[in-house]
Amino acid sequence: AQSVTQLGSHVSVSEGALVLLRCNYSSSVPPYLFWYVQYPNQGLQLLLKYTTGATLVKGINGFEAEFKKSETSFHLTKPSAHMSDAAEYFCAVSVLNSGYSTLTFGKGTMLLVSP
């Protein structure tokens, strides 16, 4: 079965500091991987996705993630945090479910940004 593990339920950074949110997956086949962001009292919004091809994926708002097959990781980074980045971030993997693909989410990481 495919699954996702996000390390750290909360991550705190100062404004301007590097953001690193960790995600490891387990999959017996090449995975499709996603990062979603959830701002307070809102739904989820896609940040970026990896399907095939280039392993460094760029997303919205300056975020990027690198697919590392050897480490089964898909960590999310941003060089310089902004106050507006404070939100909950979810890593997800697309899994086959009775012949159809659905998303399985990690438990989420809350990003706190201090001035």
Added chain:
Amino acid sequence: NAGVTQTPKFRVLKTGQSMTLLCAQDMNHEYMYWYRQDPGMGLRLIHYSVGEGTTAKGEVPDGYNVSRLKKQNFLLGLESAAPSQTSVYFCASSYMGTGGSTEAFFGQGTRLTVV
């Protein structure tokens, strides 16, 4: 362009009451999903639908029923609400399954409290 709309946004139920959550999408998507979000648990798939008239169970289907009589609507029913069903419910839709390049679009959520 509304995207995915959930009705209602908030609801308080008494134990044993029934209710239906409505999800509507205007993107002509084939796939629709219902997730529940609980603190520290991420999003867990309740039921999903791969087309009009078809539904399937997800990870946590017990206590819920769904129907997809029209392509644009996906209803989630609670026949006899229990306090364990207190949660935030999210509906999502996608053009195809979430494998490959297909993105899932999420509604704003329904916050349900069962007392």
